[in-house]
Amino acid sequence: MIRLTGIERVFRVGDEAVHALRGVDLLIEQGEYLSIMGPSGSGKSTLLNILGLLDRPDAGRYELNGHDVTGLADDELARVRREAIGFVFQFFHLVPRLTAAQNIELPMVLAGIDPAERRRRLDKLLGEYGLEARAGHRPDQLSGGQCQRVAIARAMSMGPTLILADEPTGNLDRHTGQEVMAVLERVHREGGTVAVVTHDPEIGARAQRRIRLVDGEIAGDASA
Amino acid sequence: MRFADLLAFAWQVLGGYRTRTALILLAMGIGVAAVVAVSAIGEGARLYVVNQFGSLGTNLIIVLPGRSETAGAMPGVLMGKTPRDLSIDDALALKRSPSILRIAPLIVGAGDVRVGSRIRETPVLGTTAEFIRVRQMAMAQGLFLPEGDPRHGQPVCVIGAKVASELFGARQALGEWLRIGDRRFRIVGVLAKQGQSLGFNTDEIVVVPLSAAQALFNTEALFRVMVEAKSREQIPDAKADIEEILRQRHEGERDVTAITQDAVLATFDRILRALTLAVGGIAAISLAVAGILVMNVMLIAVTQRRKEIGLLKAIGATGAQIRAAFFTEAVMLALGGAACGLVVGKLGQLAIGQAFPDIPFTAPWWAVIAAPLTAIVTSVLFTVVPAKRAAMLDPVMALSKR
Ligand SMILES: Nc1ncnc2c1ncn2[C@@H]1O[C@H](COP(=O)(O)OP(=O)(O)OP(=O)(O)O)[C@@H](O)[C@H]1O
Ligand SMILES: [Mg+2]
Numbered sequence: 267m268i269r270l271t272g273i274e275r276v277f278r279v280g281d282e283a284v285h286a287l288r289g290v291d292l293l294i295e296q297g298e299y300l301s302i303m304g305p306s307g308s309g310k311s312t313l314l315n316i317l318g319l320l321d322r323p324d325a326g327r328y329e330l331n332g333h334d335v336t337g338l339a340d341d342e343l344a345r346v347r348r349e350a351i352g353f354v355f356q357f358f359h360l361v362p363r364l365t366a367a368q369n370i371e372l373p374m375v376l377a378g379i380d381p382a383e384r385r386r387r388l389d390k391l392l393g394e395y396g397l398e399a400r401a402g403h404r405p406d407q408l409s410g411g412q413c414q415r416v417a418i419a420r421a422m423s424m425g426p427t428l429i430l431a432d433e434p435t436g437n438l439d440r441h442t443g444q445e446v447m448a449v450l451e452r453v454h455r456e457g458g459t460v461a462v463v464t465h466d467p468e469i470g471a472r473a474q475r476r477i478r479l480v481d482g483e484i485a486g487d488a489s490a
Numbered sequence: 491m492r493f494a495d496l497l498a499f500a501w502q503v504l505g506g507y508r509t510r511t512a513l514i515l516l517a518m519g520i521g522v523a524a525v526v527a528v529s530a531i532g533e534g535a536r537l538y539v540v541n542q543f544g545s546l547g548t549n550l551i552i553v554l555p556g557r558s559e560t561a562g563a564m565p566g567v568l569m570g571k572t573p574r575d576l577s578i579d580d581a582l583a584l585k586r587s588p589s590i591l592r593i594a595p596l597i598v599g600a601g602d603v604r605v606g607s608r609i610r611e612t613p614v615l616g617t618t619a620e621f622i623r624v625r626q627m628a629m630a631q632g633l634f635l636p637e638g639d640p641r642h643g644q645p646v647c648v649i650g651a652k653v654a655s656e657l658f659g660a661r662q663a664l665g666e667w668l669r670i671g672d673r674r675f676r677i678v679g680v681l682a683k684q685g686q687s688l689g690f691n692t693d694e695i696v697v698v699p700l701s702a703a704q705a706l707f708n709t710e711a712l713f714r715v716m717v718e719a720k721s722r723e724q725i726p727d728a729k730a731d732i733e734e735i736l737r738q739r740h741e742g743e744r745d746v747t748a749i750t751q752d753a754v755l756a757t758f759d760r761i762l763r764a765l766t767l768a769v770g771g772i773a774a775i776s777l778a779v780a781g782i783l784v785m786n787v788m789l790i791a792v793t794q795r796r797k798e799i800g801l802l803k804a805i806g807a808t809g810a811q812i813r814a815a816f817f818t819e820a821v822m823l824a825l826g827g828a829a830c831g832l833v834v835g836k837l838g839q840l841a842i843g844q845a846f847p848d849i850p851f852t853a854p855w856w857a858v859i860a861a862p863l864t865a866i867v868t869s870v871l872f873t874v875v876p877a878k879r880a881a882m883l884d885p886v887m888a889l890s891k892r
Contacts, residue, residue: 311890320804320885341808348806359801359889363506373805375495420805 268294268317268428268459273326275312275482286312287323288482294461296331296427299454301470302463304479310463311432313479317461318351318430319343331427348377352421354431354450358413360405360420366412367392367401370419377424391419395449411442418449429453431462435469447472491811500818510787511823514780518827518865519834521777525861526835526853528773531842532766534851539762541850543755549591549722550624550751551729553584553715553736557745574745575711578640578700580736584717587731589724594621594716595640595700599707603696604669605657612653613695614670616703624718627692632664632679635699643699647675651683652693670696671706717748725750770857774864780827781868784820788876791816792883799880800888809881816877817870824869828862835861 275287286309294300302310315321316328319335328336335346360369370391374384392398395415405413414434421429431450435443447462447469454460464470478486504511555576581595597616602609615621622634634648647668654663654677663677675698684692704710719728732748740746792799799812835853843851 315886318804320889341810344803344806344808347804353804355889359797359804361798361801363502368502372802375499376491376802376805376807376811378492378495380492424806 267296267329267331268292269327269329270316271327271329273313273316273323273328275309275316275321276324285482287316290326290482290484292477292484294459296459297454297457298475299451299460299473300462300475300477301473302461302477302479303465303467303470304485306465308479309482310479312482314430314432314461314463317428318353319347348373348424350426350428352418352424352426352429354414354417354421354429354434356433356436358405358410358417358437360413360416362405365402365404366397366408366416369405369416370397370423372420373424387423391423395419409442410438411445414438414442414446415449418446418453422453426458428459429461431460433463433465435464435466443469491814496814496818497822499815500822503815503819504822507791510791514784514787514823515827515830517780517783518777518824518869519830521774521780522828522831522861522865523835523838524773524776524831525770525857525864526832527838527842529766529770529857530835530839530851530853532762532769533854533857534843534846534849536759536762536766537850537852538848539758540755543751543758548626549719549725551717551719551725551732552749552751553581553717553732554713554747554749555711555745557747574740574743576715576736576746577710577712580739581712581715582640583735583739584715584732586735587728589719589728589731591718591720592620592624593718594618594624595712596621596714596716597700597703597707597709597711598713599703601670601696601706603653603657605666608657610653610656612650614703614706615695615697616700616706617697618700621697621716624716627684628682630680630682632677634679635697636678640700643701645673645675645702646678646699647702648679648681648697649677650681650691650693650695652691653696654680668696670698673702673706675702725752766854770860774861777861777864777868780865781872784823784869785872785876788816788820788873789879792876792880795880796883796888799883800885803883803885804889812881812883813877816873816880820869820873821866824866825862827869828865831865832858832862 270290270292273287273290274285277284277286290313302313304310312321316323323336326336327334330346331350335343338346361372364372367388371384371388374387392401395418397412397415397419400408400412400416405416408416429450434450435446438446443466450460450462451472462469462473470476475489476486477484553576555574578595581593584590584593594617599614600611601614603612617635618640619635619637622629630651632648635646636644638644649657649663649668657663657668658666663680666677667674668677669675681692681697698706717728717732719725729748729750733744733746736746737744802812839851839853
């Protein structure tokens with residue numbers, strides 16, 4: 267469960283202040299599937315980064331799974347990210363010199379999980395995301411859709427409760443994009459909380475809950 | 491993060507940027523190789539000099555006329571005034587000291603040595619039977635000068651190996667006669683080949699009894715007296731005795747100099763050791779240069795791998811883990827470079843060893859330890875800034891750009 271109260275995020279550019287988020291209150295239950303939409307510059311990515319503990323709000327309070335994570339130190343935030351949050355990016359952000367399998371394994375390596383257990387989880391993930399045949403390939407030998415599947419498998423490798431995707435289909439053609447969405451939706455069906463930022467109304471409409479941001483404020487919050 | 495995984499991760503980075511890795515290995519390797527090779531040359535020179543002194547004989551004290559205050563200077567440099575000559579009786583009197591094992595008085599001159607119609611000018615050494623033991627030389631054939639009263643020697647001589655071959659060719663020299671000036675000597679022995687020893691080639695000398703040399707060169711004065719102490723510990727006692735005995739014999743005047751081989755050796759040893767350290771240090775500068783290269787490359791890596799570092803942070807890497815990854819990479823590079831450098835340095839040392847077989851080139855232990863250590867320390871030090879910069883990278887900024 268996620269509870270945001272009065273979240274503010276202000277960027278200073280020169281002596282101008284850009285309010286990326288203004289007084290955002292948001293309650294997300296475990297297992298919800300929501301899309302975040304809105305015009306460019308409305309603060310979608312900023313909100314997602316704050317949800318993912320990559321960025322800190324300037325004011326407000328963030329509760330994740332019952333714990334206040336607003337004032338945690340950097341290393342504690344890193345630990346929470348590792349254990350509870352998975353990221354999917356528009357540009358995949360796979361490490362180019364590592365194979366698909368090594369990329370998927372990376373969060374488990376950072377967490378210090380022993381190789382046998384890693385191997386077990388890796389085999390399972392490769393199977394679930396249809397990547398068995400691609401395990402030994404490097405990102406430049408994979409298609410965009412395959413790259414994004416690797417990125418999703420990587421995000422899932424530590425068994426997070428929250429998956430955050432910032433325009434996950436932005437770099438894919440329509441068909442591949444829908445495939446990737448289907449993969450994310452399976453994560454949701456298995457009980458994960460999924461938040462997707464998108465510009466594509468068709469993709470945004472797939473979510474049960476649709477949040478609309480305008481100028482850093484929540485302008486709409488509709489559930490289907 | 492497990493240590494094995496950290497190593498594997500750094501290894502993948504090194505493998506992923508091969509040109510860069512090879513370049514740093516090269517720079518590090520050159521630095522380490524330079525230190526090893528250069529210090530091997532210095533150490534070789536030092537050992538060469540030490541061995542040369544060692545080949546003079548052990549527990550040796552050289553007594554020469556004239557007083558010098560410069561303890562430990564080279565014998566040849568001593569140009570003190572000579573108020574009184576050293577005589578045979580002076581030399582024989584030294585045997586009174588309980589610390590002295592044996593002595594060999596020495597007269598040196600040049601003479602025309604003649605066999606039939608062949609003439610050769612060689613250094614002629616006048617000495618006594620004990621000389622061969624004091625100098626620790628060996629005979630190839632026959633015997634050295636016979637024992638007996640040094641004041642009345644027999645007309646016999648011992649010749650160096652090269653003199654023998656030049657004057658007699660393949661003929662047997664032993665038992666033959668040769669002339670030096672207007673005196674005749676029967677050859678009783680041929681010295682074993684020994685070669686150069688402190689600028690004095692014993693293969694090219696003729697050794698005659700002391701009294702014969704006195705007559706040949708028309709002098710009573712000894713060039714010097716070589717004294718062998720009974721043991722290394724007794725060298726200072728022997729030296730004190732020599733000075734005291736000769737002072738008494740010379741009416742209370744201290745007009746001789748006794749040089750211990752140790753003192754001379756210690757001076758050379760010190761100078762050459764300092765020299766080796768100095769050149770080794772200069773070579774180590776190239777390691778610092780390699781360190782700066784490492785820093786540059788790491789700083790570039792932080793920029794080049796911005797996205798990757800941002801991603802690592804997003805998936806839960808702590809600042810410490812990012813730093814550890816960079817340091818591991820730096821240490822691996824340094825270790826690899828040091829290993830290459832040690833191998834190349836060793837090969838270089840073997841190569842110069844081939845070119846100058848007389849000089850015992852060996853890298854001193856401190857260079858073999860210090861060079862790789864310096865490589866590691868510099869590369870770690872120069873990675874501090876890049877690693878810190880990487881650990882502080884803002885993941886949002888790093889990931890937002892394509
Ligand atoms: N690091 C930053 N420094 C200054 N301003 C920033 C920074 N990051 C975001 N902003 C500003 O904050 C506002 C919200 O940015 P954000 O990236 O969240 O928008 P977005 O909704 O994701 O837009 P898009 O759809 O184009 O990705 C924008 O006006 C942007 O210019
Ligand atoms: Mg955005």
